[in-house]
Amino acid sequence: MKNKYVMTDEEKYFFDLTGYLVVREALTPEEVTECNEAVDHYEDKIRTRSVESGGLAHGSSALQGNTGRLELTGMFGWPPPYREPFRRLLVHPVVVSRLNEMSGKGFRLDHGPLMIGAEVGTEGHLLHGSGEPFSQSTWYHQQNGRIFCRGVTVAWQLYDVNDGDGGFAIVPGSHKSRFRTPQGVRTVEDDMGLVVQPVMKAGDVLFFAETATHGTLPWNGKGPRRSILYKYASRAAVRAVGRFFTPEERYGEWTKELTPEQHSLLYGPGHHSGSKKRSALESNGNNVRLVE
């Protein structure tokens, strides 16, 4: 049986070629239920984005909807037991093993988690990201058999996404494109058949290169959409971090309660602070550990 805690050569080939990867059944049905129950508990905190002024669809006729995207944040700071599954996902062995291959040792969480939710009629999101223009924060590089992807988003699926449901969409291979994305592809009004909507089951986890051209199709599914996004970056890359370095400064004193492994991912960018070299995470499959 396939060891799902190791990134296989086939997965590396797929991710390098397309800019995304779905790892199936990363969560058990019980783990999915635990996450969904925690989200249900905070249902009144779910915010609906406005569709005024074009919304996230930015006026695209192919992406417009009658309601805005649903969003929920703050999971790490929730009281127990609600926060626990989201803290565990931060350092899940399936993620640690893949990110060490995709972003290099010492990857960190740049921002998130953010739940993106949808119900029938929720608008899409204009496709964004691309190899051109060059992005200093999320570039994709490959050298000597290794991938160095500065921005990888990990999106945990809490409900099924069937063919034609909408939701996450990507132009496979666009992370390596050196030409500007045509406007019709961004708006999906004339996508040239290039936009792919991956089919996923609850419990699957999606990885995608931030520099790939990606976004959201309007939601058409029978059930709800819930995707929990963690935005990781290579050790020395930065996207949304503020001016603080330590987890306590960046997020608050509650970060002291985290396990050392979880805590280690919440630092700002950089290889060392003063004389102290930052440690990195490794996974042997069943668990993760800090290494110097």
Ligand SMILES: O=C(O)CCC(=O)C(=O)O
């Ligand atoms: O999952 C989605 O709906 C798209 C997410 C997205 O565009 C992003 O995280 O930049």
